[in-house]
Amino acid sequence: xxxxxxxxxxxxxxxxxxxxxxxxxxxxxxxxxxxxxxxxxxxxxxxxxxxxxxxxxxxxxxxxxxxxxxxxxxxxxxxxxxxxxxxxxxxxxxxxxxxxxxxxxxxxxxxxxxxxxxxxxxxxxxxxxxxxxxxxxxxxxxxxxxxxxxxxxxxxxxxxxxxxxxxxxxxxxxxxxxxxxxxxxxxxxxxxxxxxxxxxxxxxxxxxxxxxxxxxxxxxxxxxxxxxxxxxxxxxxxxxxxxxxxxxxxxxxxxxxxxxxxxxxxxxxxxxxxxxxxxxxxxxxxxxxxxxxxxxxxxxxxxxxxxxxxxxxxxxxxxxxxxxxxxxxxxxxxxxxxxxxxxxxxxxxxxxxxxxxxxxxxxxxxxxxxxxxx
Amino acid sequence: xxxxxxxxxxxxxxxxxxxxxxxxxxxxxxxxxxxxxxxxxxxxxxxxxxxxxxxxxxxxxxxxxxxxxxxxxxxxxxxxxxxxxxxxxxxxxxxxxxxxxxxxxxxxxxxxxxxxxxxxxxxxxxxxxxxxxxxxxxxxxxxxxxxxxxxxxxxxxxxxxxxxxxxxxxxxxxxxxxxxxxxxxxxxxxxxxxxxxxxxxxxxxxxxxxxxxxxxxxxxxxxxxxxxxxxxxxxxxxxxxxxxxxxxxxxxxxxxxxxxxxxxxxxxxxxxxxxxxxxxxxxxxxxxxxxxxxxxxxxxxxxxxxxxxxxxxxxxxxxxxxxxxxxxxxxxxxxxxxxxxxxxxxxxxxxxxxxxxxxxxxxxxxxxxxxxxxxxxxxxxxxxxxxxxxxxxxxxxxxxxxxxxxxxxxxxxxxxxxxxxxxxxxxxxxxx
Numbered sequence: 001x002x003x004x005x006x007x008x009x010x011x012x013x014x015x016x017x018x019x020x021x022x023x024x025x026x027x028x029x030x031x032x033x034x035x036x037x038x039x040x041x042x043x044x045x046x047x048x049x050x051x052x053x054x055x056x057x058x059x060x061x062x063x064x065x066x067x068x069x070x071x072x073x074x075x076x077x078x079x080x081x082x083x084x085x086x087x088x089x090x091x092x093x094x095x096x097x098x099x100x101x102x103x104x105x106x107x108x109x110x111x112x113x114x115x116x117x118x119x120x121x122x123x124x125x126x127x128x129x130x131x132x133x134x135x136x137x138x139x140x141x142x143x144x145x146x147x148x149x150x151x152x153x154x155x156x157x158x159x160x161x162x163x164x165x166x167x168x169x170x171x172x173x174x175x176x177x178x179x180x181x182x183x184x185x186x187x188x189x190x191x192x193x194x195x196x197x198x199x200x201x202x203x204x205x206x207x208x209x210x211x212x213x214x215x216x217x218x219x220x221x222x223x224x225x226x227x228x229x230x231x232x233x234x235x236x237x238x239x240x241x242x243x244x245x246x247x248x249x250x251x252x253x254x255x256x257x258x259x260x261x262x263x264x265x266x267x268x269x270x271x272x273x274x275x276x277x278x279x280x281x282x283x284x285x286x287x288x289x290x291x292x293x294x295x296x297x298x299x300x301x302x303x304x305x306x307x308x309x310x311x312x313x314x315x316x317x318x319x320x321x322x323x324x325x326x327x328x329x330x331x332x333x334x335x336x337x338x339x340x341x342x343x344x345x346x347x348x349x350x351x352x353x354x355x356x357x358x359x360x361x362x363x364x365x366x367x368x369x370x371x372x373x374x
Numbered sequence: 375x376x377x378x379x380x381x382x383x384x385x386x387x388x389x390x391x392x393x394x395x396x397x398x399x400x401x402x403x404x405x406x407x408x409x410x411x412x413x414x415x416x417x418x419x420x421x422x423x424x425x426x427x428x429x430x431x432x433x434x435x436x437x438x439x440x441x442x443x444x445x446x447x448x449x450x451x452x453x454x455x456x457x458x459x460x461x462x463x464x465x466x467x468x469x470x471x472x473x474x475x476x477x478x479x480x481x482x483x484x485x486x487x488x489x490x491x492x493x494x495x496x497x498x499x500x501x502x503x504x505x506x507x508x509x510x511x512x513x514x515x516x517x518x519x520x521x522x523x524x525x526x527x528x529x530x531x532x533x534x535x536x537x538x539x540x541x542x543x544x545x546x547x548x549x550x551x552x553x554x555x556x557x558x559x560x561x562x563x564x565x566x567x568x569x570x571x572x573x574x575x576x577x578x579x580x581x582x583x584x585x586x587x588x589x590x591x592x593x594x595x596x597x598x599x600x601x602x603x604x605x606x607x608x609x610x611x612x613x614x615x616x617x618x619x620x621x622x623x624x625x626x627x628x629x630x631x632x633x634x635x636x637x638x639x640x641x642x643x644x645x646x647x648x649x650x651x652x653x654x655x656x657x658x659x660x661x662x663x664x665x666x667x668x669x670x671x672x673x674x675x676x677x678x679x680x681x682x683x684x685x686x687x688x689x690x691x692x693x694x695x696x697x698x699x700x701x702x703x704x705x706x707x708x709x710x711x712x713x714x715x716x717x718x719x720x721x722x723x724x725x726x727x728x729x730x731x732x733x734x735x736x737x738x739x740x741x742x743x744x745x746x747x748x749x750x751x752x753x754x755x756x757x758x759x760x761x762x763x764x765x766x767x768x769x770x771x772x773x774x775x776x777x778x779x780x781x782x783x784x785x786x787x788x789x790x791x792x793x794x795x796x797x798x799x800x801x802x803x804x805x806x
Contacts, residue, residue, distance in 0.1 A: 052403055054403065054531075055533070056530075056531055056532050056533040056534075057528075057530075057531025057532060057533045057534030057535075057537060058533035058534070059403065083530045083531060085428065085531070087403060093428065097530075125726060125728050125729060126433065128433060128436060129432065129433070209464065209484065210464035210465075210466045210482060210484040211464045211466075211484075219492075223407050223409075223427075223429035223430060223431060223432075223494055224429070224430040224431055224432050224494075225432060226432045226433050226436060238469070238470065238471055239468035239469060239470045239480055240470065240471075242482075244468070245466075246466025246467060246468045246480075246482035247466075247467065247468040247469065248466065248467050248468070249464055249465065249466035249467070249482065249484075250464065250465055250466075251463065251464035251465075251484075252437075252438075252439065252458065252459040252463075253461065253489070253490065253491055253492055254412075254458055254491040254492045254493045254494065255431070255432045255434055255437055255456060255458065255493055255494050255495060256407075256431065256432040256492065256493075256494030257491075257492045257494065258437075269467065269469070272467060273467065276465060278436070279438075280437075280438020280439070283465065283467070283479075283481060285479045285481070287479065287480065287481030288481045288482070288483045289465050289467075289481035289482075289483050290463050290465050290483055290485075292440050294438055328472065329472040329473065329478060347479070348479065349467050349469060349479035350469045350477055350479070365436045367780050368435040368436050368783070369433055369435060369436050
């Protein structure tokens with residue numbers, strides 16, 4: 001008997017074994033150890049195919065019409081408590097704990113998400129995630145009170161139009177509002193991922209605290225925000241006294257929780273607040289604000305020497321380093337230094353552009369983010 | 375016999391394909407975040423909560439602030455770090471008017487003694503300790519052991535890849551659920567081995583392992599030098615081809631059977647010089663991926679480095695040592711091979727192809743740029759910030775240095791991501 005014929009016999013035997021084990025597997029599949037998951041749209045009750053199903057953190061398959069629309073049968077479940085997790089594009093993630101074998105047929109409902117992408121080609125890896133959310137309040141300064149404003153909560157199209165206008169005017173044309181002497185990274189426009197979050201039943205409140213607040217559901221749904229912008233339609237009247245709320249504001253409560261509020265109709269104020277919120281720029285005017293040296297590539301320095309040292313290393317004129325101060329309408333000075341020539345948008349707030357030092361910082365942030373299409 | 379083998383192979387492949395369909399793991403869907411909620415009360419920080427959940431995190435590289443957060447592994451090695459703003463601070467702005475009606479900026483500072491910080495951090499395997507520091511401080515403001523968040527998450531999602539990695543014992547002993555799959559896999563492998571063994575044995579007896587020789591195209595208008603390089607390459611085991619000018623080179627490449635693994639290209643040739651030839655090679659989709667090493671007696675200018683650095687793999691100055699030539703060719707071929715192998719592993723490890731390709735591309739750019747910067751500094755002198763005098767050469771060198779540094783930063787970031795993914799799957803970390 002040759003070696004090859006022995007192998008042939010073994011092969012035949014093993015094929016038989018395979019068929020046996022397959023039969024066993026099929027028998028097990030239809031046994032009592034199966035869990036049937038049915039997925040429904042939370043609002044319409046529609047059965048949803050194409051959702052990804054994980055059990056205890058392990059991928060188990062996608063819902064299909066194989067065993068009835070929107071279902072997935074999972075076999076070989078061990079008795080005990082399990083965690084089902086279901087994800088589907090445009091829907092909020094669903095997590096359900098279940099006890100097996102008590103629950104063998106589980107119905108899960110998924111609600112539509114409130115987050116909408118504005119990037120035609122989908123998000124870029126490593127892009128800066130910018131999310132707009134509407135406010136259902138505005139402020140009337142002469143009357144010193146905030147009031148309900150349904151401009152956006154009743155009209156999604158209007159909100160979306162305002163968002164798109166701002167994106168186009170500011171983010172996609174940064175080269176028009178920054179110093180031409182500092183080049184921005186090529187195709188910096190591709191380094192942003194734009195979204196808006198629209199839930200008419202849970203809007204943000206731009207006038208709850210300086211930077212406003214967003215509903216808890218937002219933080220639960222949006223975990224990847226690099227900057228969240230609360231947009232409100234307009235600020236009524238001119239700021240006249242401290243009883244009035246600020247028109248724009250920024251607050252960082254940690255990565256993922258950087259919040260900025262701004263009215264949609266004040267483009268230059270938008271630039272200024274964006275300077276704070278996205279690029280870490282500091283006010284260069286003198287006032288009751290928060291100063292610190294925002295290294296690297298600061299636009300404000302804590303000493304004249306450090307301002308000059310940076311100017312020298314960046315081949316800028318040392319004599320432009322000057323203390324932050326003003327003479328009118330009130331006399332004011334701070335122990336911090338600035339370099340950028342006027343009109344510097346971080347100094348004027350309502351006119352001018354990002355000047356040299358500020359643009360260096362902007363360029364640094366855009367470069368650090370590294371994203372967009374190759 | 376051959377029919378049995380064929381039936382066996384087809385059966386195995388069909389069953390394995392079904393298995394692959396049933397158990398294929400998606401490359402996405404496992405992204406997680408670590409969330410740390412810190413209470414802040416008049417300079418004192420306390421932990422309010424920590425947990426891991428599924429989701430995508432923000433970009434930690436673009437944060438600003440005056441506090442520094444560090445996350446380290448169980449051995450104290452930093453895994454990730456970032457800066458954050460001091461809590462309780464909000465800065466507002468308005469436009470007021472002076473008595474004369476001129477607009478002026480009005481600041482508004484909200485400074486609270488109590489607040490909450492929420493750190494949303496993209497999850498990385500082996501995160502063990504979180505510490506928060508003042509920018510200049512050496513003692514942490516707060517230090518947290520992250521074990522509880524891992525424990526709770528893995529209790530709910532024990533089969534998540536990051537949890538199974540933590541539980542080696544669970545991974546090594548198949549559970550009841552996996553028994554059929556386990557035995558089935560063993561049987562599959564046995565069947566395949568049995569089916570293929572006659573073929574393998576036959577091949578082992580009859581076909582010795584012949585390494586495929588790599589081919590090198592030498593492009594130079596000096597026949598003596600071409601001959602010398604050919605001799606050197608043949609001695610080293612390469613197959614060589616030659617062209618005595620740019621046009622001849624392009625004509626040779628146009629015949630698809632003559633695609634070399636590497637091109638050695640001279641610059642000073644007539645009528646088509648090396649740079650023009652290079653441009654034509656790199657703009658032709660059929661030839662653009664062939665690595666090109668410049669082999670020349672001409673000093674590299676800053677303008678040439680700026681224009682062509684992304685097109686070349688190396689720049690070797692004549693006269694050269696043979697070991698230098700061998701090392702340069704071997705370096706290029708090895709890099710190409712390793713990238714190819716690692717791309718396969720990266721896919722399995724769940725690293726996005728886009729991420730890995732960016733890493734490979736940047737790694738190559740950094741490697742070449744450093745070499746070119748060294749050559750330029752030999753020609754123009756060492757660059758010092760602000761130094762001018764040779765046209766815009768120093769500006770170009772400075773720009774190349776800055777780009778290289780920026781690319782290195784990005785490389786480090788990508789490396790962390792890729793290494794974590796590889797380590798999580800138990801693959802060896804990529805070596806370049």
